Amino acid sequence: MIQILALHIEEFRGIRNLDITIDGNSFAIHGPNGSGKSGVVDAIGFAFTGTIARLSGTGTAGISVLKHGPHVHKRDDPGAAKVALKFRDTASGQTGIITRSVKNPASFDLQPDTAELRQALAIVQQHPELTLSRREIIKFILSEAGKRAGEVQALLRLEDLDAQRKALKSAVGKVARDKTTAHGSFETAQAAASRHFDLPRLTPDEVLRVVNQSRSVLGLEQLTSLTLSTDLKQGLDDGEVEVAFDKPSALRDIAAAQSWLHDQSAIEAATAALLDPLATLKADPALLDSLKHRAFVETGLTLVEADSSCPLCDTEWESADELRLHLQQKVASSQAAAQQEQQIKTAASNLVKLMRAGQALIRATFKLATAWGQPEVQEAIQSYDDQLQILEGSLATVPGALGVYEQLDAAPFAAPASLTASLASLANQLAAKPDTSAQARARNSLIVAAERWSQMRLARVSLDSATKSHDLADKIYKAYCQVADEALTALYEEVETRFSQFYQRINADDEDGFRAELEPSAGKLDLLVDFYGEGMFPPGAYHSEGHQDGMGVCLYLALVEKLLGPAFRFAVLDDVVMSVDSNHRRQFCDLLRLEFPDVQFIITTHDEIWAKQMQSSQLIGKKSQIRFQGWSVATGPAAEQGADFWDRIAQDLAKDDVPGAAHKLRRGLESELPDLAEELRARVTYRGDAKYELGELLSAVSGRHNDWLKKAANSAASWNLADAKQRVVELKEARSKALLAQNAENWAVNALVHYNEWATMTKGDFGPVVKAWQEFLSLFRCTNNNCRSWISVTGFPGKENALRCQCGEYNLNLVPKGG
Amino acid sequence: MSPLEERVINQFVEAATAIDGVDTDLAAALRAELTAEKGPNAEKLAALIRSSAQGSVA
Numbered sequence: 092m093i094q095i096l097a098l099h100i101e102e103f104r105g106i107r108n109l110d111i112t113i114d115g116n117s118f119a120i121h122g123p124n125g126s127g128k129s130g131v132v133d134a135i136g137f138a139f140t141g142t143i144a145r146l147s148g149t150g151t152a153g154i155s156v157l158k159h160g161p162h163v164h165k166r167d168d169p170g171a172a173k174v175a176l177k178f179r180d181t182a183s184g185q186t187g188i189i190t191r192s193v194k195n196p197a198s199f200d201l202q203p204d205t206a207e208l209r210q211a212l213a214i215v216q217q218h219p220e221l222t223l224s225r226r227e228i229i230k231f232i233l234s235e236a237g238k239r240a241g242e243v244q245a246l247l248r249l250e251d252l253d254a255q256r257k258a259l260k261s262a263v264g265k266v267a268r269d270k271t272t273a274h275g276s277f278e279t280a281q282a283a284a285s286r287h288f289d290l291p292r293l294t295p296d297e298v299l300r301v302v303n304q305s306r307s308v309l310g311l312e313q314l315t316s317l318t319l320s321t322d323l324k325q326g327l328d329d330g331e332v333e334v335a336f337d338k339p340s341a342l343r344d345i346a347a348a349q350s351w352l353h354d355q356s357a358i359e360a361a362t363a364a365l366l367d368p369l370a371t372l373k374a375d376p377a378l379l380d381s382l383k384h385r386a387f388v389e390t391g392l393t394l395v396e397a398d399s400s401c402p403l404c405d406t407e408w409e410s411a412d413e414l415r416l417h418l419q420q421k422v423a424s425s426q427a428a429a430q431q432e433q434q435i436k437t438a439a440s441n442l443v444k445l446m447r448a449g450q451a452l453i454r455a456t457f458k459l460a461t462a463w464g465q466p467e468v469q470e471a472i473q474s475y476d477d478q479l480q481i482l483e484g485s486l487a488t489v490p491g492a493l494g495v496y497e498q499l500d501a502a503p504f505a506a507p508a509s510l511t512a513s514l515a516s517l518a519n520q521l522a523a524k525p526d527t528s529a530q531a532r533a534r535n536s537l538i539v540a541a542e543r544w545s546q547m548r549l550a551r552v553s554l555d556s557a558t559k560s561h562d563l564a565d566k567i568y569k570a571y572c573q574v575a576d577e578a579l580t581a582l583y584e585e586v587e588t589r590f591s592q593f594y595q596r597i598n599a600d601d602e603d604g605f606r607a608e609l610e611p612s613a614g615k616l617d618l619l620v621d622f623y624g625e626g627m628f629p630p631g632a633y634h635s636e637g638h639q640d641g642m643g644v645c646l647y648l649a650l651v652e653k654l655l656g657p658a659f660r661f662a663v664l665d666d667v668v669m670s671v672d673s674n675h676r677r678q679f680c681d682l683l684r685l686e687f688p689d690v691q692f693i694i695t696t697h698d699e700i701w702a703k704q705m706q707s708s709q710l711i712g713k714k715s716q717i718r719f720q721g722w723s724v725a726t727g728p729a730a731e732q733g734a735d736f737w738d739r740i741a742q743d744l745a746k747d748d749v750p751g752a753a754h755k756l757r758r759g760l761e762s763e764l765p766d767l768a769e770e771l772r773a774r775v776t777y778r779g780d781a782k783y784e785l786g787e788l789l790s791a792v793s794g795r796h797n798d799w800l801k802k803a804a805n806s807a808a809s810w811n812l813a814d815a816k817q818r819v820v821e822l823k824e825a826r827s828k829a830l831l832a833q834n835a836e837n838w839a840v841n842a843l844v845h846y847n848e849w850a851t852m853t854k855g856d857f858g859p860v861v862k863a864w865q866e867f868l869s870l871f872r873c874t875n876n877n878c879r880s881w882i883s884v885t886g887f888p889g890k891e892n893a894l895r896c897q898c899g900e901y902n903l904n905l906v907p908k909g910g
Numbered sequence: 911m912s913p914l915e916e917r918v919i920n921q922f923v924e925a926a927t928a929i930d931g932v933d934t935d936l937a938a939a940l941r942a943e944l945t946a947e948k949g950p951n952a953e954k955l956a957a958l959i960r961s962s963a964q965g966s967v968a
Contacts, residue, residue, distance in 0.1 A: 251915045255944045261952030266959060395948070415949065560956075560963035563931045567940065567959065570925040578918045 092660040093211045094691045095135065096186060097177040102162040103137070103193065104130040107727035111717055115179055117683070117692040119711050121702035122719025127728030128695045131717075132665045135693065136222055138176035138189055139215045141196035144222065160193035163724060169194040180211035181660045214658070220246050222663040223647055240616035241420075246647075247582070247654050250416065252575050259568045266560040268440075273557035275444050277550040279451040284543040286347055287340045287536075302540055308533035319548035324541040327534065335538035338524060341459050345518045348452040352506035352514075358445045362499055365438035365486075369496050372431055372489075381428040382489065384421070392418045432489050439486040449504070450479050456514060463524075464517045471513035478503065576611055583609035583616070586649045593645035593686065597671065597678045598638070607642075637672040641679075644671070648687070663693045668701050676701060680708035703762060707881050709897050735759075740861055749857050756861060757785070764788040767871055770883035771795045772891075793830070796870065799884065799894045800826065803903035810908050819903065822870075829866040832859075875900045919945060936962045 094115040100106045105127045111118075120128045133143045143156050161172035172193035179186045187208040191199040201208060215221065244253050285293055288301045295317040302323050303313045311326045372379050387403065394402035395415050401408065408414040453476050460469045482503060485491040492499075526532075587609045595605050604624055610617040619627040620642065622634065630639050644667055652659055671679045683692055692710070696702060702718070705711045717732040731739075736759035743752035764785060768775065773791035775783055800823055807815035852860075871882050873896030882901050886892035895902040919941060927937045939958050944950045 247914075248912045249914065251912075251945075251949075252918055254949050255919070258944065258950035258952045258955055262955035262959060265952060265956040269960070556960075556964050559931070560960045563929070563963045564956065564959045566929045567926055567932065570929060571922050574921045574925050575918050578914060578921070582914060 092181050092655070092658045093178040093215055094181055094661050095176060095178050095693065098131070098134060098138075099175040100131065100134045101173050102165040102168075102171040103160065103174055104133050104143075104162065105722060105724075105727055106130045106134070107162060109727070109730060111730075111732060113691075113693075113715070115691055116715045117690075117694070117705075117711050119702045119705050119716040120693070120695045120719070121699060121716065122697065122728070122730075124697045125722060126697075126719035127722045127730070128697070128719055129665065130728070132222065132663055132693075132695060134174045135176065135663060137193075137196070138174045138191055138199075139212065140219070141191055141199065144219070144224075156193060156196050160196070162727070178211075180207055181658075182211065183207035215661070218655070220647075220651060220654075221661060222665060223644075223667055224665040239618060240611065243616055243650060245416065246650050249579075250412075250419075252579070256568075256571060256575060259564075259571050263561070263564040263568045266557065266564045270554070270557040270561045271440070271444070273550070273554040275447050277547070277554045279448060280543065280547040280550040282347075282448075283344075283451070283455060284540075284547050286343045287337070287539055287543050289339070289343060302537065305533035305537045305540070308529050309537065319544070319551050321544070322541060323544050324537045327537060335535040335542075336462070336524075337532065337535040337539045338521060338526070340536065340539055341521050342518060344452070344455040344459065345514055345521070348456045349511075349514050349518075351449045351452050352504075352511065355504050358442070358449065358504050359502070361438070361442040361445050362504070365435065365442050365492065366496070366499055368431055368434045368438060369493055369499075372435070372493060373496065378428055378431060379493075381425040382432055385425045385428050385432070386490070388418050388421045392422065435489050435492055439492050443483055443486055446479055446483055446504075450476060450483075453479070456517065459521065460513075460517055463521060464513075465520075467509075468513040468517050471507070471509045475507065475510050579611040582653065583611055586646075586653050589649035589652060590642075590646045593648055593682055594642055596682045596686070597641055597645065597675045599678060600674075607646075641671055641675070644679075645682075648682075652687075657689075659687070659690055661691045661693075663695075665695050666697070668694055668696050668705075669698060676704040677708050680705055680710040684708065684710045700762065703766065706879075707766065709878060709880055713879065737861075737865060744854055744858060744861070747854055749852050749854055752857060752861070753852065756864065760785055760864070763868065764792060767792050767868075767881055768795075770881045771799065771871070772884050772888070792871075796826065799891075799903070799905065802891075802905045803894060806904045806907045806910075809910075810904070815904065822903075826870055829863075829870050832863040833867050872896075873898060873901045931963060933962070 095113045095118075096115055097113055098109075098111045100109045100111075102108070109131075111131070120131050122128055129145070133145065137143050137156075137160070141156070143160060146156055146159060157169055158166065161169050165171045170192055173190060175188055175190040177186065177188045183205075185203075185205060185207050187205070188202050189199050189212060190202075201212070241253065244250055281293065285291065288298060290297050290301065299314055299317050306313060306326075309327065314321065314323070314325075372382065391401070391403040392415065395411055395418070400406065401414055408417070453472060457469065457472045457476065460472055482495060482498070485495040527535075587607045590609075591606045594607070595603050598605060602621075602623065604621065606621045608617075608619045608627060610619070618630060620630050620634065622628050622632070625633075630642055634642070644664075651662065668676075668679065683690070694705065694711075702716055706713060706716065713735060714732070717730050719728045719730050722728045736755050740752045740755050740759070743749070743755065765783065765788065767773075768783075768788050768791055771792055773788070773795040775787050775791045800819060804816070804819045804823075807819055873880050873882065875896075875898050878896055878898035878900060880897035882894055882896050884891050884894055884905075886905070891905050893902060893905055922944075923937045923941050926932045926940060927934060932940075936958060940955065943954050943958065
């Protein structure tokens with residue numbers, strides 16, 4: 092994995108020329124909206140991947156890196172737009188510089204070009220999730236279970252598991268359809284046998300009774316047992332019979348076909364059930380379009396080769412995996428079309444089943460017509476059979492079914508007059524055939540019986556085979572799901588534990604009992620979260636949007652931690668911290684700092700308070716931030732790295748700009764003192780609008796500080812700790828000195844604080860004021876340069892136990908002996 | 911293939927061979943198809959299962 096050391100951006104997006112020194116530390120990019128912060132995030136992404144995330148995806152048609160990556164004034168000169176990023180490979184310790192130009196975004200220059208650095212870059216390129224934007228957070232939290240599973244599995248690189256599970260499920264579906272078809276064939280064969288025996292149910296006793304009657308007439312041995320393998324005509328010499336004719340059986344076949352053609356209520360109902368969703372589809376062009384695209388993209392998915400060019404449009408992709416993921420997402424996005432497709436397929440399948448049953452009856456008559464009927468009778472039956480056959484072929488696909496909508500709507504199964512007449516004629520013709528001898532009738536009956544019994548046996552073998560295939564496929568699929576679910580459950584248990592810990596850390600004040608459950612099941616991932624001990628609910632049920640965003644960040648961190656383990660060393664959080672509500676900023680900073688001490692976070696925010704909070708909580712250092720102060724097309728952003736408001740005041744005074752310096756001092760104090768008041772638990776008169784005067788904050792902070800020092804002195808005395816007593820004495824002296832200096836400049840302070848009379852001051856007047864304030868505020872900061880955090884009071888209100896800084900170098904015990 | 915995916919496919923092959931009707935040849939063929947470079951093909955998986963089941967019926 093890499094960590095960023097420095098960044099040079101030239102004529103790229105909204106930035107003309109910018110250098111940022113990052114030194115592998117966590118880093119904040121802050122400034123108002125529209126000041127160019129996102130250009131830095133784009134530049135980092137571009138340097139690593141050659142792409143700009145925000146120029147791709149929904150709503151970016153017609154926008155490209157080549158045309159719109161350069162600064163607008165350099166739009167015809169993409170070679171001028173480039174980004175150079177200096178980075179360190181955390182695995183090898185090597186450092187390198189990758190440079191990429193918009194003119195040729197697919198290639199990059201790497202100096203030095205070593206295998207280790209290339210490997211480190213390859214890893215970053217494989218993990219686009221290392222950049223998290225605010226709009227992406229919620230997809231982990233509010234998605235439907237199936238979609239969330241996809242998002243989370245994609246982030247954890249588990250797409251193959253999903254693809255394997257889906258392929259096995261689809262295989263189960265395919266063999267299930269085999270079974271349905273085989274079952275239909277068996278029922279058809281069974282019906283043909285029933286008609287021949289003239290038995291409503293084929294019980295062995297009844298079948299043997301009918302068969303043995305014929306055998307008895309022929310003097311053949313009686314059959315005593317019956318299986319599907321039994322040869323019903325065993326012992327009969329049928330060598331001279333070309334086509335056996337059993338008149339009663341033949342007439343029953345014709346009657347069955349006529350009956351099916353006459354009573355079409357079942358097939359008409361099935362046709363109506365298919366016409367209904369087809370009509371919906373026809374009436375909704377967008378849905379139809381979505382369905383067509385779905386079919387198109389699904390076809391494309393099967394054609395993706397390893398060379399990563401799209402088989403549908405020839406566009407080159409970074410990798411075949413990325414292309415597959417893109418197509419899979421497109422397929423997943425047409426859910427409504429998929430539901431409609433499924434409804435149509437089910438209805439078509441039911442209709443086809445009834446059609447096949449009818450077809451079997453019609454075909455039985457065709458055999459009779461071929462043997463004894465007139466050519467026109469054969470033709471009428473064949474024509475109807477062909478019609479059913481073509482229709483069945485059309486119903487195999489949704490576009491096919493849509494293509495025969497008008498035909499289906501026009502009662503396609505009604506018997507044509509020619510067919511009705513032909514069947515009647517055939518029945519009359521066969522009925523008129525002279526009765527044969529009892530022996531000939533028995534002989535023919537036995538031959539037809541054996542033939543139909545044999546067809547039943549073959550159909551049964553096919554059904555058994557299909558059933559066995561289905562059972563086997565089902566067991567295999569279930570075995571896979573069980574193994575995958577167990578593995579995913581174990582994985583998600585770890586993730587949900589960390590997710591809960593992270594969220595608890597941010598919301599320790601009111602949700603320290605928070606817990607979450609991630610439950611995978613057959614491609615879905617349910618997420619339930621605790622709501623103040625009232626039960627487990629979906630995150631969107633009761634939690635506020637702010638809390639949901641917080642959950643999104645925590646789940647993201649837990650997932651990336653799981654995905655990368657110790658290799659998680661770098662992440663860009665683009666405007667993500669704005670999702671955390673203001674009451675929990677410190678806790679969020681602590682979460683990043685304490686749980687991910689080795690991770691370099693690049694954080695953008697438009698909230699200055701957030702930037703200060705990151706610094707005071709030591710998530711970032713004073714130099715590890717860049718402030719954007721405005722932007723223009725001609726110059727790009729005005730940026731300033733590592734300067735706090737004291738530096739900026741000094742810069743103003745160096746230019747004799749007292750009004751500017753005074754304005755910054757006042758703004759700086761307005762943002763610093765509320766934080767300090769909070770850290771010291773200063774007492775001010777509550778204001779509903781939270782707009783406290785500087786004067787009252789100053790007084791409250793100073794007074795409270797004095798209280799804590801007194802307590803610390805009492806504690807040190809009670810424990811009789813010489814060092815501690817001396818430390819408090821020194822702090823009190825420093826306090827007195829700072830207050831004295833501040834009092835000396837009180838006139839100016841008052842003017843500044845109460846009357847804003849900075850305009851009348853000179854540089855000579857104002858310099859000491861600034862110094863006095865610096866000395867005063869330094870009373871409350873740790874002197875360790877690696878810390879520099881505010882001192883704060885710890886312990887429950889009324890039971891305060893220490894006044895200390897983040898690193899512990901400033902640490903005064905407030906608890907007296909025996910207290 | 912991620913380590914987790916590797917583990918799942920190995921455990922699946924082990925679980926599948928314990929199923930009546932799945933021999934080591936079928937398990938190996940399923941593994942090969944599931945981990946194919948181009949992604950698993952449902953039709954091929956169905957054909958493997960059909961072929962194995964038909965063999966045992968016969």
